Each structure stands twice: as C-alpha cells, then as structure tokens.
Amino acid sequence: MTETHEIVVEKVKESKIGNIDFDNLTFGKTFTDHMLECTWRNGNWENPVIKPYGPIMMEPSAKVFHYGQAIFEGMKAFRDEDDNVFLFRPEDNWKRFNESAKRLAMPEVPEEIFMYGLKKLVDLDREWVRYGDGLSLYLRPFMIASENGVAAAPSTEYKFMVVMSPAFAYYRGDVRVIIASQFSRAADGGIGYAKAAGNYAASFYPNNLALEEGYQQIIWTDAASHEYLEEAGTMNIFVRIGDKLLTAPNNDRILNGVTRRSVIQLAQDKGIEVEVRKISVAEVKEAAESGELKEIFGTGTAAVIVPIKGFKHEEYTHELPVLNDSYASDIKESIKDIHYNRVEDKHGWRVKV
Numbered sequence: 001m002t003e004t005h006e007i008v009v010e011k012v013k014e015s016k017i018g019n020i021d022f023d024n025l026t027f028g029k030t031f032t033d034h035m036l037e038c039t040w041r042n043g044n045w046e047n048p049v050i051k052p053y054g055p056i057m058m059e060p061s062a063k064v065f066h067y068g069q070a071i072f073e074g075m076k077a078f079r080d081e082d083d084n085v086f087l088f089r090p091e092d093n094w095k096r097f098n099e100s101a102k103r104l105a106m107p108e109v110p111e112e113i114f115m116y117g118l119k120k121l122v123d124l125d126r127e128w129v130r131y132g133d134g135l136s137l138y139l140r141p142f143m144i145a146s147e148n149g150v151a152a153a154p155s156t157e158y159k160f161m162v163v164m165s166p167a168f169a170y171y172r173g174d175v176r177v178i179i180a181s182q183f184s185r186a187a188d189g190g191i192g193y194a195k196a197a198g199n200y201a202a203s204f205y206p207n208n209l210a211l212e213e214g215y216q217q218i219i220w221t222d223a224a225s226h227e228y229l230e231e232a233g234t235m236n237i238f239v240r241i242g243d244k245l246l247t248a249p250n251n252d253r254i255l256n257g258v259t260r261r262s263v264i265q266l267a268q269d270k271g272i273e274v275e276v277r278k279i280s281v282a283e284v285k286e287a288a289e290s291g292e293l294k295e296i297f298g299t300g301t302a303a304v305i306v307p308i309k310g311f312k313h314e315e316y317t318h319e320l321p322v323l324n325d326s327y328a329s330d331i332k333e334s335i336k337d338i339h340y341n342r343v344e345d346k347h348g349w350r351v352k353v
C-alpha cells in the first residue's frame, strides 16, 4: 500500500469485456474498462484516480499540443496456465520513464504511483489478460503537459496516465528494410534515448517513403555518418554474422530496450557469443556477400522479436537466408516461456500482480 498517495477507484457500472472478440484484435485499438490518471500540480503529485476508460477534457492551449512535451512507456502483462498474472521487468520501464521525464523537463513519477498504480489497475482489469500463446495485455503509461497557455516554457502541470489494451501477437507479414543513408530519427545530444512522442513523429515521413518503395521499415544509422546501424524502426537491432550475435551499444540516440537487454542475457545463457559494439553498414554488406550474414532482427515489447527478410542500402539489395537454427526464433521462444511462466525465472524478471 502507498502511504502518501491513496488511489481512489471509480468502477465502471458494467464491463464491456463481453463485447470483445479476443480472437480478432487489432493492435492498440481496444481498451480495457479502466484507466489511471494522476495530476502533477504546484510541485506535487496529487492522489491517483482509477476510473472508467474514456475521453479527457483539456483546453486547446494545453502545452502538449504545441511543444510536444509527451513521453510514454510500453510494457505487457501475461497470464499463466494457473491464472496468475505477471508483469515483465516493470521496474525497468519505471526507471526509463523517469529518464525520459528528466530529458523532457517533466517531473519524475514516484515508484509508488507508477508501480502500485499499475498493479492496482491491472488487478482491477485482470479478466482482460487472457491466457494463450501470443496473448497479453499491453500497458501504455504516458505523461503529457496539461498546463494551458502557449508561452514556450515547460508546463507547470502534467498528467500521468495508464491505459491498457488487450493484444494478440499476430503475424505481421514479411519485413524488409531500407538502411537509412539520408534521414535520421535522432541526433547527438538529442532525445533519441528517451521514449518521447516526438521521436515517433520524426520517423513517420521517412518511413512512409520506405513504404512507397515496398519496404516496411527503416534501419536507422548514426546521424553523423550514416555508416553504423543503430535501430530497426521502433525496435533495437541485432545482426548475426556466422555464429556471433551483434548489437549496437547504447548511446544518446538509441532507446535502451528492455527486450534488447533480455535477448542479450538469454543468448549468453544459451552459450551464444554476443558482441555489443558498433556495426557498420559496410561490414553487413561484406558478410552478406560472403554468406556469413545469417540473421537481422529487431527487438521490442510489442512484437518481442521481428526477423528481417531482406534489406536495401542505396542501390544494393540482399535477401536473408531461411534458417532452421534461427537465433531469433529460439530466443523468442525462451522469452515467451518466461512471460507465460512455463520455465523457472532465473533472472527475476516476472513480477506477480
């Protein structure tokens, strides 16, 4: 229980869960019965409120609409065979949320509000966490600048909120990517490492151009030289050359992914050699030519691991081989085993709700 912040709960009169077709969910379109809202005003967090999911009232002059002070997190809850519900490494998301908050000049959210609020919300809507392969409840904590007024200065009022959406890991179709040689999603000294809404806004236009060319995503390269791979769309990037797994080191342009950290750990547990180091485009193309390039995949909470089928860089194109000893599928299975409590949780990643 929290001592300083009591959570007020206003329940829905009737749950809408009976109307939901859990076999046909579009990602991020359906929301559970309740949401959490907590206001920061006069230098303090007020008591969080859990109430029915629905529209919020804000004036058009609210600063979030003008200066983009907005951050978010993405995390998931899973149900096991015995109807226990777990969060996956939620502390990591709470810490990262506050790193994002700091960079965007927003107040940090205390652990008791973030963690206890999240657990209480998930517990209230626990029927929405379904058991089954690929099923989960996607949690979206976010914070926006809610002060009215268009003066360009940090807001003096914020809303921290959590909404939740039942998710099904559907097959996304083949993913082919363009390695960026012109656009960047993040700059040195910028906000690339923060989960800031604006980073996504900046990526949509280049991504649309890629889609027009028949590619689903962009591999972002470093902004200064475009010679080193940094992220795969909105996921972290892994490249397998021979039997070695490579991933880019974190820097201020790269989002420090929880899935990335988990994949590194599980790969090492399996005895796979992992190198965290800069990966050059030239090296990947050479490995492609010599046949040593085995896999490229992205990692992130929403899809866990997404294998990349082919890539284009300037005029060069390459198709990845189809493997029956893929690291991507092997590691993905191992993460799912932990999510659904099918194996021992050696690293203490599951947190019971």
Ligand SMILES: *Cc1c(COP(=O)(O)O)cnc(C)c1O
Pocket (backbone or CB within 6 Å): 074, 195, 231, 233, 234, 235, 236, 255, 256, 257, 258, 259, 260, 299, 300, 301, 302
């Ligand atoms: C959220 C995100 C990731 C993945 O982070 P996870 O903690 O694994 O979900 C990677 N890159 C970007 C740009 C992101 O926004």
